[in-house]
Amino acid sequence: MRKKHLALTEKKWFQILFWAVLVIAAWEIGATAVAMTKRTPENILPHLYQILAAAFSGKAVSGGMTASGVVLTSAGATLLRALGGFAIGAGLGFLLALAMKLSGLVEKLIFPYLMLIQLIPVLGLAPIILAITGDINRSRLVIAAILSFYPVAANTLAGFKAVSKDKYDLMFTYAAKKRQLYTKVLIPSAIPYLFTGLKIAAPMAITASILVDTLQGDGGLGCMLSQSLKHAMSIYVFWLIVFFSAFIGIFSTYLISWIEILVYPEKRSAAGIGRSAGKEKKYGRSTEKNRTQKEPGPETL
Amino acid sequence: MNAAEYTRNDVPDEIVIRDLGVTFQDNKGEDVQAITGVNLNIKKGEFVSLLGPSGCGKTTLLRCVADLQEPTDGDIHVEGMTPKEVRLQHKFGFVFQSPVLFDWRTVKKNVELPLEMMYQTKQQRSERADEMLEMVGLTNFANHFPNQLSGGMQQRVNIARALGIRPDILLMDEPFSALDEFTKEKLHEDLLRIWRKTNKTILFVTHNIQEAVFLSDRVCVLSPHPGRLSAVVDIDLPRPRTLDMKETPAFNQLVLKVRNSFEGGSFS
Numbered sequence: 018m019r020k021k022h023l024a025l026t027e028k029k030w031f032q033i034l035f036w037a038v039l040v041i042a043a044w045e046i047g048a049t050a051v052a053m054t055k056r057t058p059e060n061i062l063p064h065l066y067q068i069l070a071a072a073f074s075g076k077a078v079s080g081g082m083t084a085s086g087v088v089l090t091s092a093g094a095t096l097l098r099a100l101g102g103f104a105i106g107a108g109l110g111f112l113l114a115l116a117m118k119l120s121g122l123v124e125k126l127i128f129p130y131l132m133l134i135q136l137i138p139v140l141g142l143a144p145i146i147l148a149i150t151g152d153i154n155r156s157r158l159v160i161a162a163i164l165s166f167y168p169v170a171a172n173t174l175a176g177f178k179a180v181s182k183d184k185y186d187l188m189f190t191y192a193a194k195k196r197q198l199y200t201k202v203l204i205p206s207a208i209p210y211l212f213t214g215l216k217i218a219a220p221m222a223i224t225a226s227i228l229v230d231t232l233q234g235d236g237g238l239g240c241m242l243s244q245s246l247k248h249a250m251s252i253y254v255f256w257l258i259v260f261f262s263a264f265i266g267i268f269s270t271y272l273i274s275w276i277e278i279l280v281y282p283e284k285r286s287a288a289g290i291g292r293s294a295g296k297e298k299k300y301g302r303s304t305e306k307n308r309t310q311k312e313p314g315p316e317t318l
Numbered sequence: 319m320n321a322a323e324y325t326r327n328d329v330p331d332e333i334v335i336r337d338l339g340v341t342f343q344d345n346k347g348e349d350v351q352a353i354t355g356v357n358l359n360i361k362k363g364e365f366v367s368l369l370g371p372s373g374c375g376k377t378t379l380l381r382c383v384a385d386l387q388e389p390t391d392g393d394i395h396v397e398g399m400t401p402k403e404v405r406l407q408h409k410f411g412f413v414f415q416s417p418v419l420f421d422w423r424t425v426k427k428n429v430e431l432p433l434e435m436m437y438q439t440k441q442q443r444s445e446r447a448d449e450m451l452e453m454v455g456l457t458n459f460a461n462h463f464p465n466q467l468s469g470g471m472q473q474r475v476n477i478a479r480a481l482g483i484r485p486d487i488l489l490m491d492e493p494f495s496a497l498d499e500f501t502k503e504k505l506h507e508d509l510l511r512i513w514r515k516t517n518k519t520i521l522f523v524t525h526n527i528q529e530a531v532f533l534s535d536r537v538c539v540l541s542p543h544p545g546r547l548s549a550v551v552d553i554d555l556p557r558p559r560t561l562d563m564k565e566t567p568a569f570n571q572l573v574l575k576v577r578n579s580f581e582g583g584s585f586s
């Protein structure tokens with residue numbers, strides 16, 4: 018068991034390493050090719066070491082700030098709004114899922130049209146939201162909320178619906194009140210589904226917030242991104258933002274997985290499975306001992 | 319022998335089933351008689367099995383008693399009340415075929431769940447759950463999660479949970495059918511020991527003849543199409559029952575008697 022467990026971890030590390038090497042190799046081959054054929058290769062595909070050098074260079078690129086400084090200060094405005102919109106969207110998504118579960122009418126009225134939200138292109142929606150709200154920060158919040166809303170609502174509802182009939186029957190036998198059915202069975206059952214929704218929504222909220230930035234020149238990651246692309250500042254700011262956003266997006270998903278382990282005790286127990294297997298074995302032995310005193314001879318039908 | 323005629327002196331009837339019938343509609347809208355004309359009286363403290371091949375309406379009958387299924391015909395009285403009244407008083411313990419455990423709750427918290435519905439205090443719940451887990455031999459697993467237990471252990475948690483609310487009546491739907499012979503026999507002994515200690519009325523669904531004969535005071539044989547009560551066989555083996563009784567001629571004769579009571583004489 019222990020050995021198997023170790024082998025599995027090694028395999029996972031191997032996978033990560035494999036992909037990292039593959040991506041870096043592909044990137045560098047591309048960068049070398051670009052460097053040989055194009056006049057401004059850094060605009061298309063710079064070498065990774067060039068990007069790293071830009072990240073750690075003390076040279077000011079804009080308003081006396083280094084490239085990393087620009088990225089980190091503008092990230093604050095964007096990510097804070099992404100987080101706010103994510104929280105609002107996820108909260109509303111959860112409540113709507115609950116409302117749809119509570120009322121068949123609400124579900125019939127809303128659910129089929131809910132996915133339309135997914136189909137509206139954010140870029141098209143963003144200027145309209147900006148015009149309505151009249152404020153870039155509020156727009157970031159609203160767009161991030163709209164995008165977070167659907168995956169959370171749809172997944173949570175799926176979670177409610179995945180509760181088996183047995184569980185309802187059990188609660189009915191114990192004369193459970195509706196409120197108890199929800200707090201003790203339905204909501205806890207839906208939590209893993211809710212987290213799946215949150216893991217999908219978090220990077221989307223960040224992407225949305227960055228996209229909204231590009232609409233106005235008021236700072237934020239997206240704004241710096243487009244300025245950098247228009248050569249208003251070093252192009253390496255662009256590359257840094259690309260990597261930084263990718264990192265934050267992946268990190269947000271991991272962060273949510275980590276929170277899930279904290280709130281959902283069954284996930285925590287996954288780590289203890291090896292230990293309990295030993296105990297189960299002991300149980301098996303003791304019953305076998307009981308058995309040996311008697312003739313088995315089970316007459317089956 | 320007619321089930322309704324069956325009497326066992328001096329003990330009052332706990333469950334009275336009169337002319338019970340349940341008709342379902344299949345997906346073509348046609349009526350399917352799951353059970354029809356069932357008459358059965360069950361005494362307080364009696365261990366009664368419902369035995370029959372798949373589809374003969376055993377589960378349907380049990381669900382009617384538990385108020386999980388509305389009868390189409392006839393009625394059921396439990397301690398003189400309707401099944402609903404009895405259910406609302408938490409007098410039923412229902413053991414489903416699958417353990418139906420909540421995987422985010424520890425074993426102990428699973429056992430405490432119905433007690434939460436009865437608004438017991440935290441301390442009451444904890445003490446009762448410990449007691450029940452000790453009874454089914456799972457004290458050391460109180461803080462494990464269900465997915466860390468074997469199937470047999472999960473089924474014992476299921477039983478501990480049903481017993482925790484001190485039900486007068488234990489309704490069990492093929493609780494051991496998914497288990498191996500060894501675990502099953504161990505749980506048979508456990509169940510009989512618990513039953514002796516707590517003096518509950520048990521209605522036990524099974525499709526295993528040996529199991530029914532070994533456990534029960536009476537075996538009710540059901541036949542399919544439509545599901546009905548075709549025979550009731552008294553099991554007069556002495557108690558307490560031990561596993562070696564299964565080797566005795568008396569036991570085998572009763573098994574044969576039950577088997578022959580199926581219409582057409584065969585049951586497989």
Ligand SMILES: Nc1ncnc2c1ncn2[C@@H]1O[C@H](COP(=O)(O)OP(=O)(O)OP(=O)(O)O)[C@@H](O)[C@H]1O
Binds near residue numbers: 374376545
């Ligand atoms: N909800 C339902 N809707 C329609 N028909 C049903 C329903 N429940 C049961 N039936 C039918 O009623 C009959 C009896 O079913 P039941 O589940 O009581 O059988 P059973 O004796 O418990 O069988 P098994 O041993 O396989 O569990 C079957 O023919 C089944 O198709």
Ligand SMILES: [Mg+2]
Binds near residue numbers: 376377378491
């Ligand atoms: Mg059944």
